[in-house]
Amino acid sequence: MKSLMIQGTTSSSGKSLLCTGLARIFSNKGIDVFPFKSQNMSSKFVLLDNGDKMATAQYIQAIAARIKPSVYMNPILLVPKANDASFVYYLGKEDRKYKAVDYFKQKEFYKKKIIDLYKEISxxxxxxxxxxAGSPAEINLNQNDFVNSGMAEIANSNVLIVTDIDRGGSFAHLYGTYMLLGESAKKKS
Structure with missing residues (x-):
């Protein structure tokens, strides 16, 4: 197994926490594990010693994996600045501010960068x-996806889907998510 992907039925379903726990478990077994989230939208970030920014979740996962945190773990960080705009950081450095509609027009460009970067780290x-990120069942986001099912394809990765049972409807979330996946994504889940 070269990669394992954790997806969720919703945002805040437990993906980051599960990845953190798995990073420590694999590290305890002597496996060189590298946490990776191609794109994270968060106002919670860490400034590294060189001034680069990375998402707090991947920073903590690196600590759990007992490796030095790196912007390669979170190559694209979207920091929201308005209801419809975010600052985009690529490899820790500010790339530019995009309105959501303009960022979606750039997804193919960023997907190519993620593919090249993933080959390097893998x-x-x-x-x-x-x-x-979020849910792979957000079918409105599937075009040029490099975060959920698209990332699983890039990495040729098996996928575990998690849900938060405390919110109620968790079995419906799991079933609905699975049923909205494309056929190739269903085979990986």
Missing amino acids: NSHDLILIEG
């Missing part, structure tokens, strides 16, 4: 532990 570690 050759350097025993296991890439990939965290999805």
